[in-house]
Amino acid sequence: MTVVDSVDGRGNSNDRVRRHNLSVVLRLVHRSRGIPRSALTRQTGLNRSTIAALVGELVERGLIVEAEPDASNQVGRPSPIALPAPRAVAIAINPEIDAVTVAVVGLGGTVLTRVRRPTPTVPSVAEAVSVAADAVAELRAEFEKSHTIVGIGVAVPGLVRARDGVVRLAPHLGWIDEPVAGALEAATGYPVRAANDANAGTVAESIFGAGRGVADLIYLNGGASGIGGGIISAGRVIVGVEGYAGEFGHTLVNTSGTACHCGASGCLETEVRRDRLLNLLALTDVDSDELEATLVAARSPEVRREVERQLDFLAVALRNAINTLNPSKIILGGFLSSLYAVAPQYLDAMVATQPLLAPREAVSVVRSELGANRLMIGAAELAFEGVLDDPASFGQVG
Amino acid sequence: MTVVDSVDGRGNSNDRVRRHNLSVVLRLVHRSRGIPRSALTRQTGLNRSTIAALVGELVERGLIVEAEPDASNQVGRPSPIALPAPRAVAIAINPEIDAVTVAVVGLGGTVLTRVRRPTPTVPSVAEAVSVAADAVAELRAEFEKSHTIVGIGVAVPGLVRARDGVVRLAPHLGWIDEPVAGALEAATGYPVRAANDANAGTVAESIFGAGRGVADLIYLNGGASGIGGGIISAGRVIVGVEGYAGEFGHTLVNTSGTACHCGASGCLETEVRRDRLLNLLALTDVDSDELEATLVAARSPEVRREVERQLDFLAVALRNAINTLNPSKIILGGFLSSLYAVAPQYLDAMVATQPLLAPREAVSVVRSELGANRLMIGAAELAFEGVLDDPASFGQVG
DNA sequence: GACGATTTGTTGTTAGGTAAAACATATTAC
DNA sequence: GTAATATGTTTTACCTAACAACAAATCGTC
Numbered sequence: 001m002t003v004v005d006s007v008d009g010r011g012n013s014n015d016r017v018r019r020h021n022l023s024v025v026l027r028l029v030h031r032s033r034g035i036p037r038s039a040l041t042r043q044t045g046l047n048r049s050t051i052a053a054l055v056g057e058l059v060e061r062g063l064i065v066e067a068e069p070d071a072s073n074q075v076g077r078p079s080p081i082a083l084p085a086p087r088a089v090a091i092a093i094n095p096e097i098d099a100v101t102v103a104v105v106g107l108g109g110t111v112l113t114r115v116r117r118p119t120p121t122v123p124s125v126a127e128a129v130s131v132a133a134d135a136v137a138e139l140r141a142e143f144e145k146s147h148t149i150v151g152i153g154v155a156v157p158g159l160v161r162a163r164d165g166v167v168r169l170a171p172h173l174g175w176i177d178e179p180v181a182g183a184l185e186a187a188t189g190y191p192v193r194a195a196n197d198a199n200a201g202t203v204a205e206s207i208f209g210a211g212r213g214v215a216d217l218i219y220l221n222g223g224a225s226g227i228g229g230g231i232i233s234a235g236r237v238i239v240g241v242e243g244y245a246g247e248f249g250h251t252l253v254n255t256s257g258t259a260c261h262c263g264a265s266g267c268l269e270t271e272v273r274r275d276r277l278l279n280l281l282a283l284t285d286v287d288s289d290e291l292e293a294t295l296v297a298a299r300s301p302e303v304r305r306e307v308e309r310q311l312d313f314l315a316v317a318l319r320n321a322i323n324t325l326n327p328s329k330i331i332l333g334g335f336l337s338s339l340y341a342v343a344p345q346y347l348d349a350m351v352a353t354q355p356l357l358a359p360r361e362a363v364s365v366v367r368s369e370l371g372a373n374r375l376m377i378g379a380a381e382l383a384f385e386g387v388l389d390d391p392a393s394f395g396q397v398g
Numbered sequence: 399m400t401v402v403d404s405v406d407g408r409g410n411s412n413d414r415v416r417r418h419n420l421s422v423v424l425r426l427v428h429r430s431r432g433i434p435r436s437a438l439t440r441q442t443g444l445n446r447s448t449i450a451a452l453v454g455e456l457v458e459r460g461l462i463v464e465a466e467p468d469a470s471n472q473v474g475r476p477s478p479i480a481l482p483a484p485r486a487v488a489i490a491i492n493p494e495i496d497a498v499t500v501a502v503v504g505l506g507g508t509v510l511t512r513v514r515r516p517t518p519t520v521p522s523v524a525e526a527v528s529v530a531a532d533a534v535a536e537l538r539a540e541f542e543k544s545h546t547i548v549g550i551g552v553a554v555p556g557l558v559r560a561r562d563g564v565v566r567l568a569p570h571l572g573w574i575d576e577p578v579a580g581a582l583e584a585a586t587g588y589p590v591r592a593a594n595d596a597n598a599g600t601v602a603e604s605i606f607g608a609g610r611g612v613a614d615l616i617y618l619n620g621g622a623s624g625i626g627g628g629i630i631s632a633g634r635v636i637v638g639v640e641g642y643a644g645e646f647g648h649t650l651v652n653t654s655g656t657a658c659h660c661g662a663s664g665c666l667e668t669e670v671r672r673d674r675l676l677n678l679l680a681l682t683d684v685d686s687d688e689l690e691a692t693l694v695a696a697r698s699p700e701v702r703r704e705v706e707r708q709l710d711f712l713a714v715a716l717r718n719a720i721n722t723l724n725p726s727k728i729i730l731g732g733f734l735s736s737l738y739a740v741a742p743q744y745l746d747a748m749v750a751t752q753p754l755l756a757p758r759e760a761v762s763v764v765r766s767e768l769g770a771n772r773l774m775i776g777a778a779e780l781a782f783e784g785v786l787d788d789p790a791s792f793g794q795v796g
Numbered sequence: 797g798a799c800g801a802t803t804t805g806t807t808g809t810t811a812g813g814t815a816a817a818a819c820a821t822a823t824t825a826c
Numbered sequence: 827g828t829a830a831t832a833t834g835t836t837t838t839a840c841c842t843a844a845c846a847a848c849a850a851a852t853c854g855t856c
Binding site: 017159161169215216229233234238242244247248250262263266323325326328354362 | 559648
């Protein structure tokens with residue numbers, strides 16, 4: 001692996017080195033939530049004196065703070081702990097069919113506030129933007145004095161064009177080719193970046209959840225509306241040419257399957273469905289925890305059959321993903337995580353036999369670790385991206 | 399897109415900047431086969447004087463040469479053309495079931511010599527290594543005086559662990575867990591890197607073939623033994639955690655399909671097979687061009703039915719790949735390219751309806767452009783990687 | 797055919813960032 | 827309490843790229 005990246009064919013000028021190094025250090029602090037300066041020195045390979053200068057600048061800019069050393073029981077002079085500064089925050093927005101959720105998230109992935117604004121009906125773009133902008137205005141009033149809001153990230157349940165944040169299709173919201181990011185920018189004045197919700201979840205799990213420290217992973221999320229996912233390869237999110245990558249929900253898993261809203265048939269998300277489980281369990285409108293508890297407690301053979309049927313199809317999608325992407329971890333979220341919780345050995349057995357031997361030996365299936373805040377954290381990450389890429393754009397020195 | 403990459407968390411020291419810039423410039427020259435210095439200035443964003451210094455060092459190291467300016471009909475002082483130096487070469491090796499092919503490939507992807515050494519039977523690793531080492535010794539004698547051999551790249555029809563070049567499984571050669579790279583290093587004294595043959599083909603098409611200038615693509619190759627592939631995303635090869643990524647041949651395309659040697663069933667490569675076409679056409683042991691010519695000329699409805707049946711299954715794999723990876727190009731090689739040549743509109747129609755609308759609008763299917771030298775060029779790229787990453791390791795200055 | 801405009805190569809100078817070395821400091825081990 | 831160890835701090839030196847000024851080579855125009 002190379003230290004610096006040359007794929008874009010851009011050269012490196014002198015002060016870009018500084019920017020790059022600031023970015024590297026800030027990212028390490030961001031991901032770690034508290035890391036000694038000595039560890040920064042080791043992990044970056046930079047000189048002690050250089051790290052001191054970089055950390056100094058980041059502190060001056062208000063992006064990180066230094067805390068007293070841990071009682072570490074280590075020989076040698078203790079090293080101060082670098083922490084994400086509480087000042088820098090991002091706003092995360094997640095429109096859904098029955099509500100718009102808005103949160104303030106700190107650097108380091110801490111959710112400071114979270115408000116859920118129910119909508120009477122499935123919101124149009126204008127409604128969702130209006131509700132969100134209202135909430136943003138309130139949060140702004142609350143946080144603006146004590147914090148610096150770097151921007152807004154939106155996690156949308158649909159296909160989002162990365163370049164400009166246009167929602168190409170959000171089937172359950174009924175949105176088609178809607179410039180959501182642009183509308184939110186106009187309504188709030190903040191820079192807005194939008195992405196698919198499962199992609200946001202992937203980033204969150206990758207940095208702060210079950211994927212910490214894993215460079216090659218696949219995240220699959222089962223939601224009320226369908227199945228989405230995301231890919232991290234060599235530590236980078238795979239977005240594809242326009243940002244639509246990760247749609248594992250429309251992988252073919254059943255040649256004789258039924259038609260899907262996407263136009264094809266036999267898709268993973270037509271076979272593996274949350275509502276089928278709810279129906280069998282005679283539940284309506286429950287949250288994830290309740291569904292999982294009921295599912296785990298269920299003893300009916302019909303339930304067991306349905307669980308295994310769904311896991312059979314999930315295994316097909318996993319086999320395809322493992323063979324084509326060779327991940328070291330597969331993280332299951334939403335009701336897929338619950339399905340796995342009910343019969344882990346059943347799925348494990350299929351994952352241990354269906355993919356090719358070499359890639360299957362390298363992979364393990366785990367449940368997601370982040371809870372309800374996953375999308376907020378992932379969306380905020382979109383907004384932090386600019387600061388993490390170029391910390392020198394934030395705050396002032398002197 | 400960031401100018402420099404920080405995903406590995408390494409910082410940037412001062413002389414690494416120089417290495418990086420040398421690498422960027424060399425890669426541009428390598429990929430372009432002849433590029434004016436002024437274009438290097440524009441594409442890197444570096445200063446004229448800096449480019450002059452970098453090019454000067456690369457020339458001194460014997461990695462590039464400068465040629466007279468083109469008669470360009472442009473206002474202003476003409477800019478000399480930077481070309482890959484003829485001196486730097488790599489050796490490419492491709493073991494197959496009936497022969498071992500060895501080639502000398504120049505920087506810039508030019509195949510200088512190519513020798514095919516037939517083997518009486520399917521070679522064992524020892525036999526293949528011995529045949530290859532023989533050929534390498536001869537080529538070394540021929541080239542050593544006038545050229546500098548940077549190393550050896552091996553394209554293996556099987557799963558290769560990237561880290562150490564161990565062949566985990568080459569089904570048609572019957573190789574299992576064989577340290578091929580290590581054995582070749584011992585036999586030749588050169589550094590050896592090995593990879594899957596389809597991955598090598600992907601790299602070759604991406605740099606010099608149908609994928610030139612495309613950052614997000616999928617390559618699918620149909621060989622006598624099966625179907626392999628590779629992924630380029632954001633300009634980088636996706637290898638996965640151990641190097642096994644790209645095995646599209648074992649994507650499920652038929653729920654009621656037959657068992658595959660991989661242990662699963664309904665795989666793409668059990669349904670889409672070259673030998674079925676050969677049987678129908680009453681051909682044996684023909685090369686790609688003959689197969690394609692016969693296939694295109696065939697008028698029998700059985701042949702047409704089989705072609706369409708195979709394209710139906712191929713379309714499923716493409717749908718999955720398009721939905722999950724959102725590429726802008728899909729490149730078909732080997733007999734998949736021939737299949738496509740017979741009925742392009744048939745496959746295009748499926749690609750235009752089965753994937754999700756947004757990603758399918760962004761993708762086009764094309765045939766591979768590189769011929770028989772594809773694997774040699776891709777394998778050589780493995781060997782060039784070290785020099786391209788750190789040109790300062792090659793040659794001497796002063 | 798000469799002159800201006802334009803583009804690029806060349807040369808010398810300057811600014812800026814990191815590494816290295818020497819010293820200072822805080823902790824553990826004995 | 828002293829030695830060993832690890833890390834923070836300060837100063838210095840080196841290296842790289844940018845910049846500016848000048849030179850050179852081409853095209854277009856009168």
